[in-house]
Amino acid sequence: MRMIVNLNRCQGYAQCCFLAPEAFQLLGNEALLYNPAPDDDLHEKIQRAVVACPVQAIRVEWQKAHQISRTEEGSHGN
């Protein structure tokens, strides 16, 4: 998954840091550090942080967990 936090919008409420400390850290009162490519195992925690952010600053792109890799099914070699 990929994640972007709009730091212009972020007000440092730290909800995300409480809900997903593996991905978000607040330095001091304002500086938010975050992992832009958190592990898929954090999916639920990140989702909670997205919902809990009072200013909707967190945007996540959920990558398809199962990327379908298809071979050419029409060509069977005969």
Ligand code: SF4
């Ligand atoms: S919950 Fe939202 S406003 Fe608060 S620190 Fe996280 S991103 Fe910023």
